[in-house]
Amino acid sequence: MDKQKTTKAQEMHAVEMMIGYILRIGVIVSAIVIIIGMLLMLIQGNGGYANGMEPHTVADILAGIVALKPYAVIMLGLFLLILTPTLRVAVSIYAFAVEKDHLYVWITTIVLIILIVASVIGYLGN
Secondary structure (H helix, E strand, O other), rough: HHHHHHHHHHHHHHHHHHHHHHHHHHHHHHHHHHHHHHHHHHOOOOOOOOOOOOOHHHHHHHHHHHHOHHHHHHHOOOOOOOOOOHHHHHHHHHHHHOOOOOHHHHHHHHHHHHHHHHHHHHHHHO
16 A cells, blocks of 8 residues: 555656646746847847737748747747646646546646637637
8 A cells, every 4th residue: 555655656746847847848948939039139130020010820920930030939939938837737637637636637627728718719819
C-alpha cells in the first residue's frame, strides 16, 4: 500500500514539475518572440503595416510572421503568452485524473471549455 502511495506521489510531483516547466517555457519563449519583434521594429523603423492596417486574422498574422513584419511577430509572442496558462489548465485535467479527483476533472474541463469558447468569441468579435 505504501509503495502505491509513493508511486502516486512521485507521479503527482512529476506532473507538478511539468506544469511548472510549461509555465516557465511558455513565458520565456513568448518573451523571446516579443523581443525579436521589438528588435525587428528597431531595425526596420516601423511595425511593417500602415497606420490602422494591423492584421486581425490568424492568416494575416501568419503571413506577417513569414514576411518578418515586427507587429505580427509581437502579436505571435502575445498569443503564446496567452496560450501558456490555457495549456496549464489542460495539463491540470490530466493531473486531477491521475489523482482520481473526478470533481476537479469536470470543473477544470469546464474552465478549459470556457477559455476556448471565450477565445473563439473574442476572435470572431474582431
